[in-house]
Amino acid sequence: MTGTEVTTSGSYDYRLVALSVLIAVMASYAALDLAARVTAARGRIRFAWLLGGAAAMGTGIWSMHYIGMLAFSLPIPVLYDWPTVLLSLLAAVFTSAIALFVVSRQKMGWLAATVGSIIMGAGIATMHYTGMAAMRLPATCHYSSGIVILSVVLAIVISLVALGLTFRLRNDVKGKWLPKIASAVLMGAAIPVMHYTGMAAAGFGFTGETPDLSHAVSVSSLGITGITIVTFMVLGLAVLTSLIDRRFSILESSEERLRLIINTALDAVITMNAEGLVTNWNSEAEKTFGWSSQEALGRRLSEVIMPQRYREDHERGLLRFLSTGEGMTLRQRTEITALRRDGHEFPVEVATSPVRFGGQWIFSSFIRDITEQKRADEELLRAKLAAEDANRAKSIFLANMSHELRTPLNAIIGYSEMLEEETNELGKVAVVQDLQKIQSAGKHLLALINDILDLSKIEAGKMGLHVETFDVAQMVEELASTVQPAVAKNANTLKVEVTKNAGEMHADLTKVRQILLNLLSNACKFTDRGVISLKVNRRTIDHRDWLEFEVADTGIGFTAEQKENLFREFSQADTSIARKYGGTGLGLAITRRFIQMMRGTITVGSQPGRGSTFTVRLPVEVLAASVEPAPSQLPVAVPAESQSLQPDRGTILVIDDDPAVRDLTSRFLTKLGFQVVTAKSGVEGLQLAKKVHPLLITLDVMMPELDGWCVLKELKADPGLAEIPVIMVTIVDNEPMGIALGASDYLIKPVDRERLAVLVEQYGLDRPSGETSAAFPGRATRH
Amino acid sequence: MPKILLVEDNEMNRDMLSRRLERRGYHIVTAGDGEQGLSMARVEAPDLILMDITLPEMDGWEVARLLKADESTRHIPIIALTARVLMSDQAKAFEVGCDDYDTKPVDFARLTEKIGNLLVEK
Numbered sequence: 001m002t003g004t005e006v007t008t009s010g011s012y013d014y015r016l017v018a019l020s021v022l023i024a025v026m027a028s029y030a031a032l033d034l035a036a037r038v039t040a041a042r043g044r045i046r047f048a049w050l051l052g053g054a055a056a057m058g059t060g061i062w063s064m065h066y067i068g069m070l071a072f073s074l075p076i077p078v079l080y081d082w083p084t085v086l087l088s089l090l091a092a093v094f095t096s097a098i099a100l101f102v103v104s105r106q107k108m109g110w111l112a113a114t115v116g117s118i119i120m121g122a123g124i125a126t127m128h129y130t131g132m133a134a135m136r137l138p139a140t141c142h143y144s145s146g147i148v149i150l151s152v153v154l155a156i157v158i159s160l161v162a163l164g165l166t167f168r169l170r171n172d173v174k175g176k177w178l179p180k181i182a183s184a185v186l187m188g189a190a191i192p193v194m195h196y197t198g199m200a201a202a203g204f205g206f207t208g209e210t211p212d213l214s215h216a217v218s219v220s221s222l223g224i225t226g227i228t229i230v231t232f233m234v235l236g237l238a239v240l241t242s243l244i245d246r247r248f249s250i251l252e253s254s255e256e257r258l259r260l261i262i263n264t265a266l267d268a269v270i271t272m273n274a275e276g277l278v279t280n281w282n283s284e285a286e287k288t289f290g291w292s293s294q295e296a297l298g299r300r301l302s303e304v305i306m307p308q309r310y311r312e313d314h315e316r317g318l319l320r321f322l323s324t325g326e327g328m329t330l331r332q333r334t335e336i337t338a339l340r341r342d343g344h345e346f347p348v349e350v351a352t353s354p355v356r357f358g359g360q361w362i363f364s365s366f367i368r369d370i371t372e373q374k375r376a377d378e379e380l381l382r383a384k385l386a387a388e389d390a391n392r393a394k395s396i397f398l399a400n401m402s403h404e405l406r407t408p409l410n411a412i413i414g415y416s417e418m419l420e421e422e423t424n425e426l427g428k429v430a431v432v433q434d435l436q437k438i439q440s441a442g443k444h445l446l447a448l449i450n451d452i453l454d455l456s457k458i459e460a461g462k463m464g465l466h467v468e469t470f471d472v473a474q475m476v477e478e479l480a481s482t483v484q485p486a487v488a489k490n491a492n493t494l495k496v497e498v499t500k501n502a503g504e505m506h507a508d509l510t511k512v513r514q515i516l517l518n519l520l521s522n523a524c525k526f527t528d529r530g531v532i533s534l535k536v537n538r539r540t541i542d543h544r545d546w547l548e549f550e551v552a553d554t555g556i557g558f559t560a561e562q563k564e565n566l567f568r569e570f571s572q573a574d575t576s577i578a579r580k581y582g583g584t585g586l587g588l589a590i591t592r593r594f595i596q597m598m599r600g601t602i603t604v605g606s607q608p609g610r611g612s613t614f615t616v617r618l619p620v621e622v623l624a625a626s627v628e629p630a631p632s633q634l635p636v637a638v639p640a641e642s643q644s645l646q647p648d649r650g651t652i653l654v655i656d657d658d659p660a661v662r663d664l665t666s667r668f669l670t671k672l673g674f675q676v677v678t679a680k681s682g683v684e685g686l687q688l689a690k691k692v693h694p695l696l697i698t699l700d701v702m703m704p705e706l707d708g709w710c711v712l713k714e715l716k717a718d719p720g721l722a723e724i725p726v727i728m729v730t731i732v733d734n735e736p737m738g739i740a741l742g743a744s745d746y747l748i749k750p751v752d753r754e755r756l757a758v759l760v761e762q763y764g765l766d767r768p769s770g771e772t773s774a775a776f777p778g779r780a781t782r783h
Numbered sequence: 784m785p786k787i788l789l790v791e792d793n794e795m796n797r798d799m800l801s802r803r804l805e806r807r808g809y810h811i812v813t814a815g816d817g818e819q820g821l822s823m824a825r826v827e828a829p830d831l832i833l834m835d836i837t838l839p840e841m842d843g844w845e846v847a848r849l850l851k852a853d854e855s856t857r858h859i860p861i862i863a864l865t866a867r868v869l870m871s872d873q874a875k876a877f878e879v880g881c882d883d884y885d886t887k888p889v890d891f892a893r894l895t896e897k898i899g900n901l902l903v904e905k
Contacts, residue, residue: 402866403837403866406866406886406887406888407793407796407866407887409888410793410796410799410866410887410888410889411793411795411796411799412888413888413889414796414799414800414803414888414889414891415799417803417891418799418802418803418806421806422806442888446888745874752878755878758874758878759874
């Protein structure tokens with residue numbers, strides 16, 4: 001290769017230059033896009049993406065480079081040595097692989113970025129100069145070392161920028177395509193800069209010598225077209241694959257997320273299609289029902305999770321929903337009985353929602369095993385019933401005790417009264433006084449027994465209100481004279497002030513009197529040579545009329561701590577009070593209970609040593625929720641005919657398994673003007689009671705399955721039903737049992753109709769019928 | 784002098800009440816159980832009966848029911864006396880046909896008032 005050197009300068013075909021820039025932009029876009037996929041992928045797939053991406057990107061860069069070379073035309077024919085060309089392609093692919101690897105890492109520190117861009121820049125330079133070395137032409141190629149260095153530095157800088165941009169933009173963010181395209185254009189423009197700088201470094205000395213053409217090929221314009229098309233195809237394919245993969249991976253990841261959520265849910269999540277077949281079965285469903293999802297899928301849901309007896313209902317319900325769109329148990333929580341694989345039945349709470357999906361109905365159910373919850377509830381109920389039983393037993397005991405105590409007291413009081421009369425006639429005054437002491441002690445004892453009995457009656461829920469209308473001023477006047485001896489005892493004076501508009505009040509007279517009597521006698525007891533006052537006022541608060549009774553004294557009063565115990569049973573302000581003043585400590589407890597029964601309030605204020613004030617507020621119109629009328633009000637016989645004129649006096653529920661009894665009783669009660677609902681079993685009775693909330697229930701004892709005692713217990717355990725009076729109507733003679741369980745009355749069959757009428761009237765009158773014609777609450781029926 | 788039949792099983796109370804009523808000028812005949820009370824009522828034809836309820840064997844309710852079912856004794860007013868003060872007892876007293884009701888220990892003034900009223904009505 002000797003001879004004259006003629007320096008040749010080439011010229012550029014600008015169309016090809018433009019093409020090369022376009023390819024560079026495309027390759028950059030592909031690089032950004034692929035970086036995102038490589039980042040998102042894991043394991044082998046990541047490796048595949050890395051390789052494929054590197055191949056596509058490398059091809060792009062390489063073809064940009066070659067087209068750039070071809071754009072440079074020399075006035076001599078140029079051939080290319082293809083093994084060297086392949087080598088340069090390898091360099092491009094390798095460089096791309098490095099680049100993708102660096103940008104797809106979790107983090108990219110400065111060190112990684114720098115090392116990465118040096119390797120990448122070096123790679124690009126290697127590719128470029130290897131590519132140049134592939135040229136076979138009758139000329140020598142020499143390089144200006146300064147420009148070569150510049151081109152390498154440029155390659156590294158451009159790589160750094162490209163890596164940085166790619167790293168930033170690698171994550172798929174919806175709607176962020178603009179920065180991606182912008183950076184692709186920037187990178188695409190920058191890469192040719194390096195290339196053309198590298199080209200500028202080369203000078204060609206024409207020698208005329210024939211180079212080694214053993215592997216050389218010429219590149220025609222057809223070849224250029226071929227390279228371009230293949231490059232675009234490779235790059236396009238890469239971008240397209242990446243696009244499809246992204247779509248799928250979004251879908252997959254959201255499905256995966258959903259699957260994970262459902263499978264880790266603590267409820268059994270099951271879906272059923274319109275044919276009633278299981279289409280989804282999560283792992284909790286596997287645990288709950290004992291069937292694996294493989295076994296359950298495709299089977300009839302009703303056969304998998306429902307006891308035989310409910311299946312038909314379920315299938316019917318499904319058909320009804322599909323034809324009418326109505327479903328009783330849909331879109332709400334219901335409790336049903338479910339079946340486990342081993343045949344065990346257990347209670348579950350289920351919430352099913354129908355979903356319209358692809359023109360078909362599917363039903364998704366969330367099911368929860370509530371065995372434990374039920375057991376806890378039952379235990380609670382049992383404990384509550386036991387406690388109530390114990391309390392009732394206590395009340396019955398007290399009632400019996402009181403009877404036993406009264407009998408000897410009767411003799412004590414009676415004989416002492418008789419003796420007093422006799423001795424009085426004989427003029428033995430000293431003995432008379434002693435006899436009076438016996439009498440007064442006996443009466444005191446009787447009062448205590450009565451208090452205890454009252455309290456036990458209140459606690460057993462057997463104390464009723466007997467409301468009547470009375471004149472307030474007159475009641476107070478009578479009270480003042482009753483209490484006069486007690487006032488005089490400690491040399492106190494009583495001041496009574498009754499407002500002129502006190503008027504009448506509709507309340508339980510006996511209880512109002514007892515409330516005031518208790519407060520006044522307390523005031524007397526704890527006051528010495530002081531003033532006791534009773535003030536009565538009428539007030540309107542919140543549109544309701546109230547009577548306010550204020551009992552004040554100038555006695556010993558009480559402290560804030562003592563106030564705490566004031567209304568508690570069997571406790572007085574402190575024990576020394578009991579020693580000094582006597583009393584059981586029941587008076588205020590009973591007083592407060594009475595006030596509560598009439599929906600009134602009591603407040604207290606006191607200054608120790610200065611006196612105390614009790615203020616009682618009672619509604620002018622007390623609503624009777626009572627059970628037992630006062631004897632004077634008791635209707636002895638019921639004129640059945642006149643009552644029949646009153647329609648809709650309220651609903652009475654008759655629970656009896658004997659159809660004849662149901663028929664007779666309901667006819668009789670209907671005649672009295674009541675609506676009658678009948679139930680033929682205990683279970684039905686309970687359901688109806690909840691539904692119609694009757695005024696009164698008559699209940700048989702001997703019934704199959706759930707007997708009357710159980711029904712009674714359940715009724716009294718339900719806060720919503722406990723207030724409904726229940727009359728036992730039965731051949732079983734066990735009144736104490738009935739009363740102990742909370743029955744209001746007890747009739748033995750054959751039923752005395754008049755007696756029944758009397759009872760029904762009592763209870764029927766005590767509650768306004770408007771209150772009882774309660775709406776049918778739209779509760780879901782089970783199954 | 785009005786004749787009163789006192790049916791009471793407790794001897795002390797029977798003695799006490801009969802003596803007190805005698806002091807008020809009533810003629811008192813007594814019975815210690817239900818059976819006896821029933822026959823006494825028929826034999827003695829009293830103007831009024833004071834009936835204790837808690838009696839052995841045949842209780843006061845039963846005696847009252849039978850007396851009120853009997854044509855010859857139906858007109859005799861009965862006052863039920865019981866140491867049980869449950870409201871259901873009151874109701875039951877009227878149900879079996881008693882004309883009045885009172886509790887024990889007896890409030891003597893109140894009882895004599897009730898006796899007086901029933902005798903006047905008669």
